Amino acid sequence: MENKKKILICLTKFPWPLIDGTRKRIFNNVILGFKDNYDLNFLIVTYEKIDKENEFLKENKGNIVLFNFPILKFYLNAFLSLFSFEPLQENFFYFKEVQKWLDKNKENYDLIYIHTIRLSKYFIKYNEDIRKKVFLDFNDAISMNYKEGRNFSSLFWKIVYFVEWKRLLKWERECLKYFFNFSVVSQIDKNWIIDDINLNKKNFYVISYGVDEKIFNYNWKPQGKDLVYLANLYYPPNLDGILFFIKNIWPYILEKYPGLKLKIIGGGKELLKVAFKNIEFLGFIENPYELISNSLIFINPVRYGAGVQTKLLEVLAIGIPTISQKKFFEAIEIFDYPFQIDNIEDKDLWLTQIDKILNDVNLNFSENLLIFKKIIKEKFNDSKIKEQYKRCFENILNF
Numbered sequence: 001m002e003n004k005k006k007i008l009i010c011l012t013k014f015p016w017p018l019i020d021g022t023r024k025r026i027f028n029n030v031i032l033g034f035k036d037n038y039d040l041n042f043l044i045v046t047y048e049k050i051d052k053e054n055e056f057l058k059e060n061k062g063n064i065v066l067f068n069f070p071i072l073k074f075y076l077n078a079f080l081s082l083f084s085f086e087p088l089q090e091n092f093f094y095f096k097e098v099q100k101w102l103d104k105n106k107e108n109y110d111l112i113y114i115h116t117i118r119l120s121k122y123f124i125k126y127n128e129d130i131r132k133k134v135f136l137d138f139n140d141a142i143s144m145n146y147k148e149g150r151n152f153s154s155l156f157w158k159i160v161y162f163v164e165w166k167r168l169l170k171w172e173r174e175c176l177k178y179f180f181n182f183s184v185v186s187q188i189d190k191n192w193i194i195d196d197i198n199l200n201k202k203n204f205y206v207i208s209y210g211v212d213e214k215i216f217n218y219n220w221k222p223q224g225k226d227l228v229y230l231a232n233l234y235y236p237p238n239l240d241g242i243l244f245f246i247k248n249i250w251p252y253i254l255e256k257y258p259g260l261k262l263k264i265i266g267g268g269k270e271l272l273k274v275a276f277k278n279i280e281f282l283g284f285i286e287n288p289y290e291l292i293s294n295s296l297i298f299i300n301p302v303r304y305g306a307g308v309q310t311k312l313l314e315v316l317a318i319g320i321p322t323i324s325q326k327k328f329f330e331a332i333e334i335f336d337y338p339f340q341i342d343n344i345e346d347k348d349l350w351l352t353q354i355d356k357i358l359n360d361v362n363l364n365f366s367e368n369l370l371i372f373k374k375i376i377k378e379k380f381n382d383s384k385i386k387e388q389y390k391r392c393f394e395n396i397l398n399f
Contacts, residue, residue: 021310033386140307143168148304210385233268245301300324
C-alpha cells in the first residue's frame with residue numbers, strides 16, 4: 001500500500017472550535033478537504049489556551065507539534081522588532097525553538113501550507129526546493145486592513161498601524177519574491193498585494209471563504225421585527241463597527257421605529273460595555289442560523305477591513321435582507337445588491353434602507369434576494385472551495 005503524501009499545516013491558532021471565519025476556512029476547506037487522501041500534520045505556534053481545544057487535539061493526537069508560549073513572550077518579540085524594519089506581527093510569532101524544529105524536519109513534507117504571512121519568516125531562508133513546496137495563504141491583505149484601521153482606532157493603535165501597514169505591505173511583496181504558490185480571498189486583496197509586480201512562473205490564486213452546505217437549507221422567514229448581527233467581537237473591525245452603530249445609528253432608528261429590536265450574536269459580548277434600549281446581547285451560539293433566518297434584517301456595520309466577510313456570505317446564503325457597506329459586496333463580486341450602503345456612517349442611508357424593507361409589506365424584494373442566494377451557492381459553497389484548494393495543492397504535489 002502506497003504511503004500517503006505528507007502535508008504540514010502551519011497555524012497561529014487552533015482550527016477548532018469554529019468561532020470565526022478564519023477557523024472555518026482552515027478546518028472546513030483545508031483540513032476536511034485533505035484529511036482522507038493525505039497525511040496531515042500540524043505546526044501550531046500560539047498563545048491560545050489549550051483546554052477548550054481538547055476535542056480537536058484528541059482527534060488528531062500524534063499529528064500536532066505545538067509551541068504554546070506565554071503571551072508576554074510574543075509581546076517581547078513585537079517590542080524588539082520595533083528596532084528593525086520587519087513587521088511587528090511577523091516577529092510576534094517568531095521563536096528560535098520553532099525555527100530549530102523546522103530546520104530539522106522541513107524535508108519530511110511534500111507540501112507546506114502556511115496560513116497568513118505571520119509564519120512566513122520561518123521559511124524564507126530555505127533553498128528553492130523547499131520554498132517551491134510552500135503554499136502561502138495570505139488569507140487577506142493585512143497591510144490594507146491596517147492602513148484603513150488607522151482611521152478608526154485609538155491614538156496608540158493609530159501609531160502602531162501607521163508604522164505597521166507599510167512594513168506589512170513591503171513584507172507581503174517580499175514573500176512574492178521568495179515563494180511560488182499563493183492564495184488570497186478576493187481579487188481586490190490580490191491587486192493590492194501585487195500592484196505591478198511581475199509574477200512570471202508563479203501561481204497566485206483567488207480562493208474565497210466557503211459556506212457550509214447546511215446553511216443553504218435555511219430560508220428567510222421573518223417572525224417579527226428583529227434586526228440581527230453575527231460577529232466575533234474579539235476581531236477589532238467587528239467590535240468597532242457595532243459600537244459605532246449602537247452609539248451613532250441605533251438611536252435614530254429607534255426614534256423612527258421604536259418597536260424594533262437588535263440581537264447581537266457572537267463571542268466577546270463582555271467587550272460591549274454599553275447598554276441601550278431594545279438591544280439583546282446573546283453571546284456565542286453554536287448554531288445561529290435559525291435565529292438569523294427568523295429575523296427581519298441582518299445588519300453589518302463594519303467600517304473597515306480587507307478580505308471577504310464570512311458572515312456576509314452566510315447571510316446571503318440564507319436570503320435575509322442585509323445592510324452592509326458596498327465594498328464588502330464588491331469583494332465577493334456582487335455589485336448591485338439592493339441594500340448596500342456607500343457610507344456606513346451615514347444615518348440617513350441606514351434609515352433609507354430600513355424604510356425600504358419595512359414599508360414593503362408584501363416583501364416584493366424577497367424573490368430578488370433568491371438570486372443572490374443562488375450566486376453564493378454556485379460560487380462559494382464549501383465543495384467548490386475545497387476543489388479549488390485541491391487543484392492548487394495537486395499542482396505542487398505533482399510537480
